[in-house]
Amino acid sequence: MTETQTSIMPLLEVCNLSISFTQYMEGLRQKSLQAISNLSIDVRAGEVIAVLGSSGSGKSLLAHAILGILPSNAMISGKMRYAGENLTPESQASLRGREIALVPQSISFLDPLMRVGEQVRPSMRNGNSSAIQREIFARYHLAAGTERLFPFQLSGGMARRVLVSIAAATNARLVIADEPTPGLHPTVVKETLAHLRELADEGDAVLLITHDIAAALEIANRIAVFYAGTTIEIALASDFSGEAELLRHPYSKALWQALPQNNFIPLQGSQPYPDALPPGCLFEPRCQLSSHECKAAQPEPRHLRGGTVRCFHAA
Amino acid sequence: MLLFLAGKTLRLLTLLVAVTALSFLLLSYSPIDPVRAYVGADMLKVGPEQWARIAEHWGLDRPPLERFTRWSLAVLRGDLGISMIFRRPVLEVISERFLASLALMLTAWIFSGVFGFALGVIAGMRQGTWTDRLIKWFCLMLASTPSFWLGLLMLMVFAVWLGWFPVGLGVPAGVLAHEVTLADRLNHLILPALTLSIIGVASVALHTRQKLVDVLASNYVLFARAKGESGLRLFWRHGLRNIALPVITLKFASLSELFGGSVLAEQVFSYPGLGQAAVQAGLRGDVPLLLGIIIFSALFVFTGNLAAELLCNLIDPRLRLKGNSFEKL
Amino acid sequence: MKNFDALSHPHRLTRLNRRQSTLIVISLSVIFLLGLLSGGLLTSDAGLSTNLTQRTLLPSLEHPFGTDWLGRDMLVRTLKGLTLSFGIGLAAATASALIALVLGLTSALAGRHADIVITWLVDLFLAVPHLVLLILIAFVFGGGTTGVIAGVSLTHWPALTRLLRAEVLQLRSADFVQISRRLGRSRWWVATRHLLPHLKPQLLVGFVLLFPHAILHEAAITFLGFGLSPHRPAIGVILSEAMRHLSAGSWWLAFFPGLALLVMVRVFDILGENIRLLLDPRTAHE
Numbered sequence A: 001m002t003e004t005q006t007s008i009m010p011l012l013e014v015c016n017l018s019i020s021f022t023q024y025m026e027g028l029r030q031k032s033l034q035a036i037s038n039l040s041i042d043v044r045a046g047e048v049i050a051v052l053g054s055s056g057s058g059k060s061l062l063a064h065a066i067l068g069i070l071p072s073n074a075m076i077s078g079k080m081r082y083a084g085e086n087l088t089p090e091s092q093a094s095l096r097g098r099e100i101a102l103v104p105q106s107i108s109f110l111d112p113l114m115r116v117g118e119q120v121r122p123s124m125r126n127g128n129s130s131a132i133q134r135e136i137f138a139r140y141h142l143a144a145g146t147e148r149l150f151p152f153q154l155s156g157g158m159a160r161r162v163l164v165s166i167a168a169a170t171n172a173r174l175v176i177a178d179e180p181t182p183g184l185h186p187t188v189v190k191e192t193l194a195h196l197r198e199l200a201d202e203g204d205a206v207l208l209i210t211h212d213i214a215a216a217l218e219i220a221n222r223i224a225v226f227y228a229g230t231t232i233e234i235a236l237a238s239d240f241s242g243e244a245e246l247l248r249h250p251y252s253k254a255l256w257q258a259l260p261q262n263n264f265i266p267l268q269g270s271q272p273y274p275d276a277l278p279p280g281c282l283f284e285p286r287c288q289l290s291s292h293e294c295k296a297a298q299p300e301p302r303h304l305r306g307g308t309v310r311c312f313h314a315a
Numbered sequence B: 001m002l003l004f005l006a007g008k009t010l011r012l013l014t015l016l017v018a019v020t021a022l023s024f025l026l027l028s029y030s031p032i033d034p035v036r037a038y039v040g041a042d043m044l045k046v047g048p049e050q051w052a053r054i055a056e057h058w059g060l061d062r063p064p065l066e067r068f069t070r071w072s073l074a075v076l077r078g079d080l081g082i083s084m085i086f087r088r089p090v091l092e093v094i095s096e097r098f099l100a101s102l103a104l105m106l107t108a109w110i111f112s113g114v115f116g117f118a119l120g121v122i123a124g125m126r127q128g129t130w131t132d133r134l135i136k137w138f139c140l141m142l143a144s145t146p147s148f149w150l151g152l153l154m155l156m157v158f159a160v161w162l163g164w165f166p167v168g169l170g171v172p173a174g175v176l177a178h179e180v181t182l183a184d185r186l187n188h189l190i191l192p193a194l195t196l197s198i199i200g201v202a203s204v205a206l207h208t209r210q211k212l213v214d215v216l217a218s219n220y221v222l223f224a225r226a227k228g229e230s231g232l233r234l235f236w237r238h239g240l241r242n243i244a245l246p247v248i249t250l251k252f253a254s255l256s257e258l259f260g261g262s263v264l265a266e267q268v269f270s271y272p273g274l275g276q277a278a279v280q281a282g283l284r285g286d287v288p289l290l291l292g293i294i295i296f297s298a299l300f301v302f303t304g305n306l307a308a309e310l311l312c313n314l315i316d317p318r319l320r321l322k323g324n325s326f327e328k329l
Numbered sequence C: 001m002k003n004f005d006a007l008s009h010p011h012r013l014t015r016l017n018r019r020q021s022t023l024i025v026i027s028l029s030v031i032f033l034l035g036l037l038s039g040g041l042l043t044s045d046a047g048l049s050t051n052l053t054q055r056t057l058l059p060s061l062e063h064p065f066g067t068d069w070l071g072r073d074m075l076v077r078t079l080k081g082l083t084l085s086f087g088i089g090l091a092a093a094t095a096s097a098l099i100a101l102v103l104g105l106t107s108a109l110a111g112r113h114a115d116i117v118i119t120w121l122v123d124l125f126l127a128v129p130h131l132v133l134l135i136l137i138a139f140v141f142g143g144g145t146t147g148v149i150a151g152v153s154l155t156h157w158p159a160l161t162r163l164l165r166a167e168v169l170q171l172r173s174a175d176f177v178q179i180s181r182r183l184g185r186s187r188w189w190v191a192t193r194h195l196l197p198h199l200k201p202q203l204l205v206g207f208v209l210l211f212p213h214a215i216l217h218e219a220a221i222t223f224l225g226f227g228l229s230p231h232r233p234a235i236g237v238i239l240s241e242a243m244r245h246l247s248a249g250s251w252w253l254a255f256f257p258g259l260a261l262l263v264m265v266r267v268f269d270i271l272g273e274n275i276r277l278l279l280d281p282r283t284a285h286e
């Protein structure tokens, strides 16, 4: 977790990304579902940045947007730059699977009828793919026979290693891990996270999308807190400590305080639905610091103590 | 696997016995007098005494139970009795007719499979586009089309208007059966086979399309796309692999419809197959032949279902390698 | 690659406003079918009588479907035929739906043995090709209208029975049913108060979707000569007669009646699918 490895220019920059879906209501009324709004984040080589948000809040869409594999009825705006170049559908098509790799959530992302080895290999386009695949399997302690197995024959831990190995096999510079540790045994979680950290230490940029604050804290350099479709704070992992005095946003603080090992103070209310977002600050309905201006407008992100925050009253 | 086969065979046996017994029972209560079938056109020349003698000859004067016992014992020896209208052993009639039907059904089975699959794949790959809608519309229309009417249209266009094929009659009139050449046979096969193929396309195409749409919406295809796969390569690696088995299974499991279709097609085109024999046996009261065909068609359907299940068990690794997972490495 | 992007997710979010178009389609289908029915019932039989001055006429304004070799108006015959099909479809669908409901409920509620017997019975009826079974049943009844109705009713319940049985099995494990059972409610009480209301949509859809099958099979079996008597203006009869006049080039004798049958069957299909969509969007594909 050395800060020195973190280079200055981000490998991936996401600026004001918004994703919405059109929904037809009864009659001819149309409604726009704002799944992600004005999300900004940057990912640097050599670091792990975690996007932390509750499950089912549309975080995966961020991954899909970066990879360019959103469903066709998604409307997308904002800017994404990879290695200084604008991401276009064309460049995304050539980058995914080569420069940008995805570590998916579960075994259901593997073709159930294809042997595991074959699913790892296509990611590699040069060199002797079988040899590289074996090497990678060995590195992840997957027995030689594993490549001949079908996904359903893998144990939970093996499946995890296979999924990570697919990303490792690509030589990708940006690895996006989308909820890679759902409901797993603690040792498997630890191992998977260690693999991701390893990739970052080797110089990759790792974007970890998760709802698990412990997982995020374990390996991330920075943590982007995701709320109602946007990042409300980007903090250093080390900011999550003590009485949360280093955290900038009321929601992040509440999140931290709600943990059992801290003060165990639950946060009242729930996240707004994407079809009923509040007009002002997205957190306003639940915020204790809420004031007049919070109701009127959404706070823009601003830099504060080495992080970013979207709150009028953060100090 | 052996256990599986044994279980299946046992099930087949119970079903066959039940089908047979039920059919026999039902047939014996039919108001249609089987003697008439035998007598046929000579009806007026046959007096009541002769009628009774014929009935006695066939054992028709006995109570149903006795007839059934006698008949089933014979069946167990492989003797299905004598067809009344063909005046030949039922087994002989069935095997001869079935070969003709098989040629017809097999052709239609293959063609409808290939074209239906292709259409389904095209529609599924272009889901939501006009191509997809057109194919779907076409298939749904086909599914509502009476197959014998389609046969009539075929006859109308290709036989009456264009004159490419003869109107009716499985073999040219006045030619002895064994003098019929292969070309003749083929000539008579084309229209019924075409009709059956077209009708069969609908279900295969719709099934294929739905499977492909499901597969394309799956997580593993999303992930494959995230790995940079797309287009034909993606279809080849993940699409085909995952839709082939369900579609082949459907083909085998739908032999019942194919058989029904061939009954109608054979009737329209006067094709001398098993279906036509079934219709004649039914219309003219040839009970032994009808029974034989019922049993045979049940066997036929069962074979298809069994083949479908066997294929799944042999090909699908999730079934084939059940219990053979990582622990055994 | 474009295609795949367009495909990967079904447009789940755009489905909501289908509700209205669904309603429109249902109304149109019902109006169409009622129109056909009243057309068939209200038209006088005059067109059916022999009129030797008007033999084998091509379709014209006066006789949109043409006339046959006895000078009968084909449009009238077709309409009458469709009405007949409708009636038989109704009888068969009702009977099949009732059988399916009783068997489906029994199978899922009356214990393991009943279930085994009924499942076996379903298998039994599916063991022989549909059409062969129809021939057998029609034969047993000595042909005629009874034979057709019996045949078509007795061969269409298995699929629906399977469906209902599966549905009941699922419902049975639902909380409210479990609680009722534990409260000591009888099976019958549970069946009528809890299960039946939940089965209604399935049953209605199943009932409507039985029509197309029943109608097509009736036409087929009549066409083969087992069904309705040749004196009835059934579509199957019309088509089998038309077959004999095909070589003379009278294409309209077969073309229009068959097409009309197709349209009617398709409309029933559309009706059923849309009712399903309306009542149970969860299981409806697309």
Ligand code: SF4
Residues within 6 Å of the ligand: A250, A251, A281, A282, A283, A284, A285, A287, A288, A289, A290, A291, A294, A299, A310, A311, A312, A313, A314
């Ligand atoms: S902007 Fe206002 S409402 Fe929003 S988090 Fe800050 S203080 Fe709370």
